[in-house]
Amino acid sequence: MLEAAQRSDDVTAAAPVPTRPVVVNDDAVRTALALHLSRISGSGTEITSFGRKSSGFSWITYAFVARSAADGERKLILRVGPPNGLFAPYSVLPQVFALQALAGSGVPVPALVSSEQDGAEIGFPFFICEHIEGDVPAPWAASELDPDHKRAIARQFVEILASLHRIDPDATPFVSLQRGDERAEVQAIAGWRASLARPTARYYPLLDWGGRWLHDNCPQPSRRTIVHGDYRIGNFIEHEGRITAILDWELTHLGDPREDLAWAMMPTFNARSRKLYGVLERAEVIDLYQNASGIAVSDKSLAFYEAYALYQAAAIQMCAVRAFEVDRFNDMRLAVMASQMPSIVRAFERALEAAA
Amino acid sequence: MSASFERLIDGIIDALQSHVVPHSNDDFVRGQVFSAIYALNGLKLAADWKAGPLLEQVRLQDDAFAAVTRLADGMIHPEIPITPRVQGNMSNAAAIEAVRDAGDRRLGELLLWASGEAARAANRDAATEIERLLRRAICDQLKIELATTPKSMLQQIAGGERDGGAAQG
Numbered sequence: 185m186l187e188a189a190q191r192s193d194d195v196t197a198a199a200p201v202p203t204r205p206v207v208v209n210d211d212a213v214r215t216a217l218a219l220h221l222s223r224i225s226g227s228g229t230e231i232t233s234f235g236r237k238s239s240g241f242s243w244i245t246y247a248f249v250a251r252s253a254a255d256g257e258r259k260l261i262l263r264v265g266p267p268n269g270l271f272a273p274y275s276v277l278p279q280v281f282a283l284q285a286l287a288g289s290g291v292p293v294p295a296l297v298s299s300e301q302d303g304a305e306i307g308f309p310f311f312i313c314e315h316i317e318g319d320v321p322a323p324w325a326a327s328e329l330d331p332d333h334k335r336a337i338a339r340q341f342v343e344i345l346a347s348l349h350r351i352d353p354d355a356t357p358f359v360s361l362q363r364g365d366e367r368a369e370v371q372a373i374a375g376w377r378a379s380l381a382r383p384t385a386r387y388y389p390l391l392d393w394g395g396r397w398l399h400d401n402c403p404q405p406s407r408r409t410i411v412h413g414d415y416r417i418g419n420f421i422e423h424e425g426r427i428t429a430i431l432d433w434e435l436t437h438l439g440d441p442r443e444d445l446a447w448a449m450m451p452t453f454n455a456r457s458r459k460l461y462g463v464l465e466r467a468e469v470i471d472l473y474q475n476a477s478g479i480a481v482s483d484k485s486l487a488f489y490e491a492y493a494l495y496q497a498a499a500i501q502m503c504a505v506r507a508f509e510v511d512r513f514n515d516m517r518l519a520v521m522a523s524q525m526p527s528i529v530r531a532f533e534r535a536l537e538a539a540a
Numbered sequence: 541m542s543a544s545f546e547r548l549i550d551g552i553i554d555a556l557q558s559h560v561v562p563h564s565n566d567d568f569v570r571g572q573v574f575s576a577i578y579a580l581n582g583l584k585l586a587a588d589w590k591a592g593p594l595l596e597q598v599r600l601q602d603d604a605f606a607a608v609t610r611l612a613d614g615m616i617h618p619e620i621p622i623t624p625r626v627q628g629n630m631s632n633a634a635a636i637e638a639v640r641d642a643g644d645r646r647l648g649e650l651l652l653w654a655s656g657e658a659a660r661a662a663n664r665d666a667a668t669e670i671e672r673l674l675r676r677a678i679c680d681q682l683k684i685e686l687a688t689t690p691k692s693m694l695q696q697i698a699g700g701e702r703d704g705g706a707a708q709g
Contacts, residue, residue: 387641389648390678393655509547516555519548526685533679 208244208266208308210236216305217262224298227254241504241517242270242434247315259315260297264308268511270503270518271434274309276301278361282433283313285356290347292429318423323416323453331463333425338461340427341420342469346476349409349441358410362438368408369439373399376499384510385502390533391495397536398492403485405440412436415444416453417461441479446489491535498528549584553577593688594636597681598626601643604677608650611670615662618649650674
């Protein structure tokens with residue numbers, strides 16, 4: 185997230201100058217993709233069934249089939265970081281680190297095929313990974329799925345989170361994401377504070393005040409771990425009763441593991457329910473997580489991270505507003521996010537009251 | 541006209557032209573879309589945010605400033621605006637929005653001050669009361685925005701599905 189807070193325009197308080205929207209041209213991406221895959225495989229590659237997926241608010245996701253003499257026919261996913269997207273400028277590193285470091289671990293991830301930070305042929309940061317068969321459950325609405333099925337998925341979801349948090353981050357490339365001497369979890373808060381302080385974002389006094397409170401009262405973690413950063417219903421693929429891939433590692437960082445737990449339990453991502461996936465009681469989630477991870481979760485620490493989750497949600501909404509209004513990223517879904525701010529800020533104020 | 545309003549209309553028009561028109565081969569549907577674009581261009585020229593809710597927010601801010609002035613009497617505090625800040629029948633939404641945004645900045649400065657160590661050391665009871673008052677006033681201001689916010693359609697917006705079914709991975 186720190187990258188999102190460090191744009192070149194942050195240093196000036198001048199009024200934003202409307203710029204021409206940068207449009208990611210799907211046909212150009214497709215042509216460049218064929219060139220890229222041909223080059224890295226050393227075999228002419230044809231792209232078919234190429235199409236943009238609507239899910240996701242940040243990276244642009246394409247599904248396609250690559251056919252070549254060397255690799256045969258493969259269903260793949262391309263994710264592109266647009267220069268004016270939600271968290272631009274983008275780095276592929278967190279996602280690449282995740283897909284590389286977690287392959288073969290207890291945390292299922294799609295296999296990485298290729299990545300480029302400077303964009304190479306495609307012109308934007310991108311990575312390509314294998315396509316995983318299955319469904320992505322919707323976080324915002326109650327589904328018609330059988331409650332027993334949902335319970336089984338919810339329990340796996342918590343167990344996988346515990347597996348992620350058991351990994352020693354010092355043995356992974358994630359450790360290189362740490363900057364300076366400041367505590368990693370405090371750095372994460374500072375990143376969102378800087379993002380909200382950008383001169384073109386609307387100023388919300390409760391977020392300014394609450395951000396300072398979070399910074400000053402951030403608890404010491406019992407263990408510093410890899411934090412997914414957006415671990416929630418909707419960011420995994422399930423197939424025949426099993427979670428087969430955890431997705432969207434763009435906000436991954438080192439920090440307090442309880443951050444992921446609180447984020448996952450936000451009612452926003454659980455069809456407005458206080459139960460995980462609408463089926464697992466909070467006490468059960470915490471018990472399961474503690475037993476599987478060996479990490480203690482006190483009411484006080486969870487209350488802190490529940491407030492932090494709302495703060496982060498507000499900051500993300502403001503990133504969306506900025507991407508639409510200032511950086512002219514033409515996705516109407518981002519414009520609509522602005523309307524969620526009053527309810528999120530009010531909920532944050534109540535959560536801070538509970539955490540204090 | 542506020543920059544946000546103009547940008548919103550431009551964004552809707554661009555979304556229709558870039559993402560809807562190219563994927564529609566139905567002449568009638570295309571006619572509907574182009575008519576909607578025409579109507580939106582008309583709205584851009586004639587319409588604006590409603591001034592009423594903004595004025596109500598400014599009034600709430602003014603009430604808070606007046607109350608803080610009383611409670612902070614004798615304390616060294618950030619500058620508090622003289623109220624009322626909007627005179628007469630101002631109806632220019634962009635101008636009122638600017639007053640509201642400037643008021644938010646002042647409220648933030650005061651809230652940070654009231655919850656800081658210097659204010660607590662000067663008069664703990666008054667500082668605590670000011671912090672409570674400001675938090676309540678800011679929340680009341682947010683309620684006004686909530687009243688003009690449509691019901692969330694995140695599910696449909698994210699997945700692009702009319703009936704809110706599950707998005708596919």
